[in-house]
Amino acid sequence: MNAVEIRQITKNFGAVEALRRISFDVKEGEIYGLVGPDGAGKTTLMRILTGIMSAGSGSATIGGVDVIKDPESVKNIIGYMSQRFSLYGDLSVSENMEFYADLFEVPRKEREKRIKKLLEFSRLGEFLNRRADVLSGGMKQKLGLSCALIHTPRILFLDEPTTGVDPVSRRELWMILYDLWKDGMTILVSTPYLDEAERCGRVGFINKGRLVLEGTPDEIKKKADFSVIEARIADIVNSRKKLIESRATEKYILFGENLHFISEDVESDKNEIREFLSKAGIECLDIRQIEPTLEDVFLRSTSESKAGE
Numbered sequence: 001m002n003a004v005e006i007r008q009i010t011k012n013f014g015a016v017e018a019l020r021r022i023s024f025d026v027k028e029g030e031i032y033g034l035v036g037p038d039g040a041g042k043t044t045l046m047r048i049l050t051g052i053m054s055a056g057s058g059s060a061t062i063g064g065v066d067v068i069k070d071p072e073s074v075k076n077i078i079g080y081m082s083q084r085f086s087l088y089g090d091l092s093v094s095e096n097m098e099f100y101a102d103l104f105e106v107p108r109k110e111r112e113k114r115i116k117k118l119l120e121f122s123r124l125g126e127f128l129n130r131r132a133d134v135l136s137g138g139m140k141q142k143l144g145l146s147c148a149l150i151h152t153p154r155i156l157f158l159d160e161p162t163t164g165v166d167p168v169s170r171r172e173l174w175m176i177l178y179d180l181w182k183d184g185m186t187i188l189v190s191t192p193y194l195d196e197a198e199r200c201g202r203v204g205f206i207n208k209g210r211l212v213l214e215g216t217p218d219e220i221k222k223k224a225d226f227s228v229i230e231a232r233i234a235d236i237v238n239s240r241k242k243l244i245e246s247r248a249t250e251k252y253i254l255f256g257e258n259l260h261f262i263s264e265d266v267e268s269d270k271n272e273i274r275e276f277l278s279k280a281g282i283e284c285l286d287i288r289q290i291e292p293t294l295e296d297v298f299l300r301s302t303s304e305s306k307a308g309e
Contacts, residue, residue, distance in 0.1 A: 002061075003028045003155050003186040004049065009058035011044055011209075018044045020209040021058070026188055026202075031181050033200030034190040035298070041209040042190040043083055046159045049188070050080045063154050076104075079148035083159040085140045089133025093124050093143055096132055097150060104151035118146040121176055138169025145176065156180065158189040162196065174199055194295040203294075207302045217294055224292040226300060229261040229269055234283035242280045253299055262300055263289075 004026035011019040019041045026032040034042050047053035049060055051071030060067045063077045087096045097118070101111050119125040122142040127135070132143060141161055148156065158177075162170040174196070177187060189200070197203045198217050205213040205220075213220055233239045236257045253260040263269040266289050277284045292300075 001028050002026065003030075003063055004032075004188060005059075005061040006045075006049070007059045009045065009048060009060060010056040011041075011048065011053075012056050017209050019048075019056075022206070022209070022211050023058075024204050024211060024214055026186060028186055029181070029184050030201045031177065031187045031189065031199070033197045033203045034188065034206060035192070035194065035197045035203055036190075036206035037192055037302075039208075040206045042206060043159055045206075046080075046082075046157055046188075046190060050078060050157050051075055052080075076151070077154045079151070079153035079156045081141075081144045081148045081156075081158050081161055083163065085132075085144060087132050087140070087144055087147060090131060092129050092131055093135075094128040096143060096147055100147040100150045106151055114150060114152065118149060121179060122146045123172075136169070137165050138172065141165055141169065141173060142176070145173070149180075153185075155186045155188070158187065160190055160192065162191065162193070170196075194293070194298060197294055205298050205301060212301045213297070220297055221292055221294060224297050224300070226292065227263045227266050228290050228292045228296050229263045229266060229273060230255070230288055230290045231259045231261065231273055231277065231284050232257060232286040233259060233277070234285055239280075239282045242282055253296065255293075255295075260290075260293075260296055262296065 002025040006025070007023050009019055009022040010017070022041075022045060034045070036042055044053065048055045049062060049067060051067050051074050054071075055068055058068070062074045065074045065077065067074045088099065091099065097115050098111075101115070106114065119128070122145065124139065124142055124146065127139065132140065135143065145158075145161065162173055165173070177189070181187060189196075191197065200217070202214065202216050203220060204211050213223070215223070240254065261269065261273055270287055273287060274284060
């Protein structure tokens with residue numbers, strides 16, 4: 001059974017097409033990742049699905065509720081954490097949680113138990129009296145998530161929850177999401193990070209308002225109809241500058257100290273790449289064929305989408 005059903009959703013802002021006939025489903029009890037670069041349309045779609053913004057056309061059902069026709073009714077069954085920290089900075093951790101419990105009319109006899117549980121998994125118990133605006137980025141995200149969960153929603157929407165958060169806090173936040181998922185919660189999370197896409201059960205790649213790819217991470221990688229050549233280079237700082245100067249930025253993807261090249265003919269392209277790097281004055285330490293990563297597939301699909309336009 002589907003917790004979220006989206007059909008042909010469109011949204012325009014003047015002449016700008018923010019969403020172009022978006023359609024996909026999210027199954028009950030799954031983590032679905034909506035992945036794309038800044039400006040792809042992720043936040044616009046999230047706001048429509050949570051009843052904050054109206055769609056131009058199309059339909060969307062959230063937990064059996066038609067969010068296009070009845071956006072208010074859906075708010076009792078979902079939790080939503082926006083991209084920006086949206087709690088009250090002059091209130092303490094405890095006061096923010098109490099305020100959101102009041103907003104969602106959480107009964108007094110259940111409130112203490114829920115808040116205690118949320119404080120345990122978010123590890124905010126020792127910061128109850130600290131004002132929200134002096135919390136670290138990771139702690140702010142945990143507080144925002146706790147407030148979004150105060151009314152025990154069936155479906156959780158998270159808009160880029162780890163943007164601007166340190167690596168340790170990112171890991172801790174995903175551990176919390178896995179615990180929620182194990183308890184049966186449906187989670188729709190948007191992210192610009194391809195490594196986070198690997199953590200999701202299924203992924204939808206969105207670019208310029210279009211859904212360009214969808215499936216499990218393994219299914220998406222298997223859809224790759226190309227090979228990838230990885231070149232390990234000696235001086236990544238100077239080499240990057242030379243690559244930009246040689247206008248090769250559309251032909252490679254930078255992975256740490258390596259370059260990935262999309263290839264149609266591996267052996268021929270290996271020789272061409274060696275010659276290209278040599279002429280550019282870049283020392284190549286090693287060159288080999290590797291399996292395409294999610295990022296390789298996504299960048300290939302977005303470039304094809306751009307070419308199609």
